[in-house]
Structures are given as C-alpha cells and as structure tokens.
Amino acid sequence: MSTGFFRQHVGEIATLTVEHLWLTGAAMLLATAIAVPAGVWLARSPRWAKPVIGLTNILQTIPSLAMFGFLLPLPWLGERAARIAIVALCAYALLPILRNTYAGIRGIDRSIIEVASALGLTDAQRFFKVELPLAAPFILAGLRTATVTSIGIATIAAAVGAGGLGELIFRGVASVDNRLVLAGAIPAALLALAIDAALGQIERWFKVSAS
C-alpha cells in the first residue's frame, strides 16, 4: 500500500474504524444485557436450557447476509441500517454468551452455594458476591468469542449501508481495487486481534482472583 494512498484514506479509515467499533460495541452490550440474565435464569430452571440454547443455536446458523436481508423490511429497524446491523450482530452474539453464562453458573461447586445460603447470605448477596464472580471468567470467555466473531461479521453490515470497515471492502471489490479491500480488511483484523488480547487479559485477571 503506497504511503500516498494511505495518507489519502487515513481519515476515512479512522472514521470507519470508530463506526465499526460502535456497531460491535453496541451489539455486545445489548447481547450481554439479554444473554447474561437469560443464562442465569436457565441455570436456575435447567429444563428450559435445551430449547432456549437450541433456539439461539438456530439463529447462529442463519447466513449473515441473509440475516441483514431479513431485518431490512421490518418497521423501525429497517429505517436505519445501523439498527439492523446492531440487532443482527446481537443475534449472533447471544449463543456464546448465553451458553457460557449457563455453564459458568451450573459449574459452581454445589457445596459453595449451599454454604453461602447456610451462612445467611440473602439470594441477591449470594448471587453478586459468590455466583457471579465465580462464573465471570466463563461469561467473559463467551463475550470474547462473541466480540471477535462480531468484528468479522460487522464488515458485512456495509452491504445494507450500516457503515464500518466493510464499506472499504465492498467499495474495493466493486472497483476491483485491492488496496481499498486491504484498507478495510487489515484494520478489521487488527481490531479483532487487539480486542481478543484485551478481553483475554481481563479474563485472566478474573481467573487469577477466582482460582
């Protein structure tokens, strides 16, 4: 990539990277807000675990381009491309976060939970002081998988006009300009690697204090 090309596009790459991060970040927040409480609920009512996790599994199998297409005609959602992108990315993120939250809470040693109750902790205290911290490394691992996958899928969101680094890729493909494709693909890959490393570090902190 020539320096001239880079200089010409650096502003655009930066703007699109921020947009990409915003789409992914908003989708992850939304997915966490849905999947963590749902995972906790499933851990308490395990008979629902199979159907609910199965359902999120089906969501996962929908091809991403088709998912964006399905959401396009919906009222309110279809009005803005970013909304579609966030909802679609959120749908893909549900499974890893939900499954890991469920497994993380179910995996806690029963005797520890019992002792917490027997010592007179209220249900809320038991959850926030014991269950959630012990399940946190698992939940974070799920969030990490979901985020890295989302950064990849978010490039496709440009197909419905949601912006992000995918826009450079789509433009590059349309104009048969590999430099443009790389200008979108390389920052997206670096973003995924950086976020993977950062979340991995946070996960390790939790594991150290939980081991």
Place this chain on the structure above:
Amino acid sequence: MSAAIEFRDLCFATPQGRRLLDSISLSVEEGSTAAILGRSGSGKTTLLRTVNRMVLPTSGEILLHGKSASAFDLIKLRRNMGYVIQETGLFPHFTVERNVGLVLEAEGRPRQECLRRSHELLEAVGLNAAGFAKRFPHQLSGGQRQRVGLARALAAEPDFLLMDEPFGALDPLTRAEMQDMLRGLLNRLKKTVLLVTHDLDEALYLADRILLLSEGKLLACLSPNEFIASREPQIEAYVRAFHRGWHNAAAEIQVSERRV
C-alpha cells in the same frame, strides 16, 4: 440450664416417600455439645440441616430457646448459626480474611470492623493473621482451611454452631490438633453445638451428649460415659466397631507375652 434446641416428633421424608427422619424428639442444653453418630445415610446430616432450615421437616417442629424455628426470619436465623462442613466450602475467589468476614460484610458492617474481627478470629483458631489473612483458600493445607471455615462460622458471634464432619478429611494428627483447638474454643465461648461425625473418639472427646441415629430413628441420647457402658446391642456393636485393629493387636501382644 434450658434447652437451646428441642426437636419435637420431627419427621422428614423425601418427595419419593423415603423416611430420612422418623419421629425424633430430643433436646440439647444451652452451651452444650451434642455429637450425632450413625451410619452413612442414617439421617445425621438431614437432622443437622433441619435446624438452619436448609431442610424443612415433613412434620414435627424444632424449638430454639422455646420458640419455633419456623417463626424466625430465615436470614437472621442462619446468621445466628455458624455452619462448618467437611470440605469447608470456602469461597475460592476471596482471601482468607474476606471469607471469614463475609457474614459481617453481608450484615453491612464497616470494612474496618470486618477486617479487625476477621483477624481476631484467625488468631483464635490458631492462625497467624499477618501471615494468612491475604492468602487464598487454594494456598492453604486441609487443616488450615478447616480453621478458616471455623473462624468464618464464628464471625457473627452465633449462639449455635452446626458442624457436619468438620474434621473428616484430615489426617489423625491434624484432626487431634483441631479437636484440641475446638475444645478450647468451646470451653471459652459456650456455644450450643451440633456435631455430625463418624468418629466415636471425636464424639467422646468433644461432646456432652452422644446421639446415635439408625435409619432415621434416634437410638440413643446419652452422656459419653453412659454411651460406652451401654449394654444396648446396637450401641455395643457401634462401639465395638471402633478400635478393632487396636484391640486385636493388643490381644496378640498379650498372647505373645504369655508365650515368652
């Protein structure tokens, strides 16, 4: 002295209809220690867990200082009952001092008070607070973990102490040290203690009363001396089952001495 814990015709059956406790009636004096003996599956742990309402009896009732256990607020009731189990159930993500102070923290006491009390208790159970407070449970030996578990149970100054095979997983020497420490503490603190154990020696050493359960029924509620001297066949069988190796070896020594 009055009865601190009184079981009145207590029954518990599983939803499948298996009777784990069958008409248990007995009382435990305030400040005394009652050891609960019996085979695995005889209902010892279930009986213990009815007291802090971890298990709700099918019929009958439990009185604590004359008041029905079900009339107490559940959280207050449990905070007034220290609870120690074999695997201690220490919280792996908390330091030793936070484990010990957790009940106080849950009561909303200031952090400084939690820490001070936690350090006091560590010293009381024979652990040097400066050396142990900041460690995590996985950095402790089995005996040290049990000490922390006991300190945690005592944190909120409960009137009662419920112990479920607290020293069952320890080697005999460590177990003896722990029993000495517990005996010393109980002499000072005057708690009402229910101690589930498989170890007759432990029961004789620590308890004022020994209860023997069999298939959910209470067979005996006797003082240690009465228990050892009892001619009741099931109690005799239980006592005989202990120290068989020791009696055997002693008898062989006698025989070989006679030969010499």
